[in-house]
Amino acid sequence: MKKLLLLLTLMGSFVASSQETGTIKGLITDSNGLPLSGATVSIKILMKGTTTNFDGLYTLENIEAGTYDVSVSYIGFAMANYSVLVTGGSTTTLNASLDESSSILDEIVLTANKQPQKITDVPATVNVISARDIEEFPSFNIGELAARQKGVDFVRSGVLGTGINIRGFNSAFNSKNLQVTDDRLSTLIATGLPMGSFSTVTKDDIARVEILLGPNGTLYGPNAHNGLVSTITKNPRQSEGTTFAIGAGNQNVVTARLRHAQVIDDKFSYKFHFERSQGTEFDYVDSVYVGTNSYTELDLDRDFEAEKYGANIFFKPTAGSELSAYYGHSTNSNIGITNAGRNQIKDWTIDELQLKFVSKNFFANTYYTWSNTEDTYAINQRTQNYVSFIQNGFSEEEARERSFTEQWFPTGPDTGIALQRGALFKDDSRRFNAEGQYNNRWNEFYLTLGAQYQLDMADSKGTYLLDQGGIDIGQTGVYTQLEYKLEDSGWGFLLGGRIDNHDLYGNNFIPKLAVTKKINDGTFRLTYGKGIAVPSILNLKGNLFGGLVLGNGEGFTLANGTVIPRLQVETINSYEIGYKGKLSDKLFVDTNAYYNQSDNFISPLVNVAAGSPVELVGNTPIGELVPGSNGAFVLSYLNFGSVDTYGVDVGLNYYFNDNFRAVFNYSYFGRSLDKNDLNNDGNLDGQVLESELPINTPNNKFSLGFHYAKSKFYGAMYGRFVQKYDFFSGINVAAETQDLDGDGVNEIVENARVGRTWNYGQLGGFTVDANAGYNFSESLSLGLSITNLFNAEIREFVASPVISPLVSFELKYKTNFFKRKASNVN
Template sequence: MKKLFLLLTIIGSFVVGAQTTGKIEGKVTLEDGMPMSGATVYIKTLDKGTVTDFDGNFILDDIEEGLYDVSISYVGFETVMQSVTVSAGQTTTLNTTLKETDSMLNEVIITSSKQPQKITDVPASVSVIRAKDIQEFPSFNIGELAARQKGVDFVRTGVLGTGINIRGFNSAFNSKNLQITDDRVSMLIATGLPYGSFSTVTKDDVERVEILLGPNGTLYGPNAHNGLVSTITKNPRTSEGTTFVFGGGSQNVITGRFRHAQVINDKLSYKVHFERTAGREFQYVDSVYVGNTAYTEKNLDRDFDALKYGGAVHYKTGKSSELIGYYGHSNNTNLAVTNAGRNQIKDWTLDIAQVKFVSKNFFANTYYTWSRTDDTYAINQRTQNYVSFIENGFSEEESWSRALYEQWVPAFGIAIPRGALFKDASERFNAEAQYNNNWDKFYLTVGAQYQRDMADSDGTYLLDQDGPIEIGQTGVYGQFEYKLDNGWNFLLGLRADNHDLYGTNFLPKAAITKSVDAGTFRLTYGRGMAVPSILNLKGNLFGGLVLGNGEGFTLSNGNTIDALEVETINSFEAGFKGQLSDRFYIDVSAYYNMSENFISPLRNIADAANNVYVTEIGGTPIDEVSPGASASPALLTYSNFGSVDTYGIDIGLNYYFSDALRASLNYSYFGRSLDTDDLDNDGNLDGVVLESELPINTPSNKFNLGLHYNKNKFYGAIYGRWIEDYDFFSGINVAAETQDLDGDGVNEIVENAQVGRTWNYGPLGGFVVDANIGYSLNDNVSFGLNVTNLFDSEMREFVASPAIGRLVSFELKYNVNFFKNKKNSTD
């Protein structure tokens, strides 16, 4: 027995003596001591790393003896670099505290590759709205922060109505920039429009917004065409506490918000949020024309009301895996701009239910969305219908009631279908699974996505009299990265996307980046596509005045309009993001896009003056598809233009005068080249292609300059924003300078005059100054004030919308973490 013991001792001593590796372990926390789950711990020289578990702990095993630089990073927080010495057979402890980043180059984002990446390594042009930016912005509408980002066309249609466009053609119904929230598509089902005020997420629950410029369809699918806007909300485990907010401002705005997040135990945490905002829209009444006679919008309701609430439960299924359940609801009553006049939104609700599983290497996500409204209507069309009845002897009550469905034709003494009512009972199902891993310098991401849209308007604004319109699409993708120690990174990606109507389309992506001491150079190629929305394909508005183009049209003169095809874009970009000095940061990119089959805004394809009418749709007599459509003096639809090239530059500069004071400057230029030999670009169908026939709806030059201050208890910013005047055409809406569109010597567009069915106030654009300031009374209470258009400048930002005057808002915020205080007193 003694001999056996002696032998084991000798063997043990030999093993210990021969051991040459040790390990590093530790914990990553926030400044308040909260554990940081999912932080990345990485040793670049060994290309070895891990992520922290839900308690913030990590272990790196089998590390050879030596001195190493270890980086610790997390999305939205400053990357920390620490040197540690590893000894054989020993455990080195490395505990780290992360704080929100103030440096744009230390920031980590997740949207570009669906994996955490330092922003300088991302092979795309990216703008980030951080949690700190949102917290210090005392407005009930965080959409305004998009106006301060480079490469983004920001527009405002009212108090709550804000929208963005990225690098290209715009319209009142713009669905070419995909918007997602926590891996959920945030676009309305039938129209494909961004949620906007329909969002179920409240401001205080938003962790960050990442805006990617250019095509990002390889990982995200159709309609990440010109860009991608990703909203990421807070994890309750790293944002525990309670927030109460009361706010208000001009236009009778009153808002109240509440958010609560709590960690129940080592496995379970949850959050809930609530918001109610009400107010009165700017004074503006659009003109509604019946012939050449102008009428005001009938019974215009300028009061708006937005209600939203939701919550999520997070359950740890393992040290690095989590199961998340989410539900959100919104209810909206407001005014909405469309390309056929304004809509009176009445109690339009949106509900979302989601279940998501997240682990180190695997991600699975499924969610269901449903949309409901019964009383929304088109103001322009209902007003026209009302006029037709009231001027022919009908009572006020009957005229207004029948105006929802019909229009009176005195020449024949009958009413024809001209429905203005919009109902919606649409639903959508989405599912996604993804696997990612890396082996040494090789990184792999593969996944699959499925989406089924079930649009149901009960025959009010879609060709769905026979039941809901169902369209499915499936995409599979793979992305491969090879990262070398010398700073060169190579990326290849490919997506195959199969659509029920359009078959399979391929979306490739490629990028080369080179990191140097000052920053990173990038050269990228991406292909994107915009699939026509259900409204584009199957719309049936106002008794056939507006029809979708899913099957093509035949005109009475023998001409035909082809059915809509998928719009594609091939984009090439070169850029640099880096640090030119200790205080000077630059992000610059230049791009060239080649678009095919650009999907137009609404275009009139009938010409009553020359006796040209639509006779068939898809080979079927048009009255069998949409009764009464042939009686329309005009017929608006969507079509594909041909080849159009666009190009531009985006420049973002930031200079830190001190840790407290920063200046930012953003400039963008956008240009285009139209193929005048391609008759698909003949906007007015007269056989001649003119430069003016394809609406750009985007300013050629835009510029903003800002100053940001944050020290001790004070914070604030002032921003000047200039947008070069530009013309905007979208359906019946026109905002343009006086011009001759067809070169015949007659001005078809006249500024400050009637143009078609609306009034033209002239080009959009101008200069405004916005400012905000805040003060933290203590750790729990803060007060902020925001002024949009500080000097009350005359600036119209969108068609069928008021000139946005000075808008003042304030917020009083109370933050408290009862549970932290209780834990500390217990300790």
């Protein structure tokens, strides 16, 4: 009897308990009814949440009876909030349809902390180029959209060439901003430069681009120094169908693209993409000086072409995890600008192979990158080589053939010697990367823990590196990040740290701190972050043009006894205060002020032999290391002492209505150079000058843009002003007339030869860009894009032409034949 009573009591308790709790379930779709797999559904007050499965379905169980605020979010879509009544012992259905983010306030971003967060919660300044921005921009080069972002220095060097810089000290070889694509480094192996047009992904497969301002080295490692650019591609489960696009424009531009994505079943999906583009660069020739005479660039080929393709396959072992494999390839021929002259890039290929696993708490990623070119060459050096042979009586055929590797130096009236002045660049480099990460949440406490490994295997076949037998450099990083969020009070705290071990530079510690405070519809933040820039393999082991450019991995000793130390790791300590949020129902603001302290700043190329010839490279006589070199003229890289920089970024978005909005961005950048610190003496003459640490960044810039989209029409117009500024990078000069050392003589003269190049004057000015399009149906659209609409005479980069208007048309056809139907949840 006692056992029966006990059993009845337990059963009654169980029934009572089940009646006191309920369940919420439902379906999450996009505005077209396509189920969203992986959307987050959460009840913050209960610290309870889940993600949707393959069919967009979710279930939240064991919820105490009551009324709750339920939030639904997905990257690239506006967050939705609902008030839901849960009744004990029953199931409440909550279906939600999410719209693509139309307001910046609603954006969900991924890059800042490697997990989805509402943009107002992120303790950093983040610019987002959304899928809608990309869809409504009818140009094959989406890099142009970076010109519309706050805090970003955008430059255009031609039809194909676009680049960005963040917070100062740009150059023609700028590797201070890390670029990643789907958790893969998008940088060249030996130089560390962004891949840019070498990328293996195509425009139609890009879901979004997130640009973070300031150091982000704790989670992403060395060289996320001044900023981070993260490109995220589309998952086929949210982008099924086929897209075919063709485009054309002036400068003989023609492009064609194809993308197809399909979900096979609840386990497998796939996608593939292809692109072919070609055109002709602006009619511009960079002068090459031999002695006092100038010559046009030899065999200049202004035609460019690019081909890229790739494919992904996705497998879901469970409803909440995904395994994906990717292969991508690109082949490129174009003109590239360097700080030692322009390069004729010929059939440079990039290949990438990646395997990645993602689940709620675990992330694993490994990929292999390889780079190859056989025929790329430096135009400036090859032209000098060619002239040396022609001037000394060699035939045209022999001069052209030998110009790739040699330069002729006369030793008498009818005698001479050919020295190695190689202009040819070969590359057969490899890179291996691996990363593992664990993340979890316990109430208000969030943990991220991970490790990364990278092995760079550079091989120039002896053409531009001191790399007989190849150069292998490895680095390992271990990181953790802790977050504590007090939802009731609005306070948030973040503490992160990374220990990065480099084969050449040992251990470096990279910390990160942040405090945030939510107030009404906005968030204040105070952050500190450290970044490091490890010298690239080219910085350390470069050997260009027969020793005229040498890497500084071992240090130099000059004939007068002066010792120039080897390159050290550059560090930056950044302090930032910012606010982002709504000032009214229609006005959103994101603003920051920052102060940076840089130590061991890695310089652009400078002549280290200005005071005396180089005698030793490390402990090796320069004549043994580079046969034929007397060390009288050697360009290399140095560390400066201490440089302080500071600035302000302001971004305003005003929404007149759902169809029309305006954007205003303003940035100021300044610096303070200690002229009493001889470590800042770039030319080693015992005097520190402002020009020896070139800022290469405008002090002031702003842009004003208008976006309109209604029914089947969309359009945008952007005006961009960049204050005139000086730019120095290696042999390249773009600056106003000035007396650098105060001796009464102008070393820099505008519209005249300066050193080994022609100085056309300062960069910058005002331009207007516009784009518009019309959707004839859900499948067919036509777009038009115009860069420099009013033909302003503006030069944006060194060794580059005045940018004329660029006009491009794009016709796009999309099908959703494989689109899945929403499941019935009842």
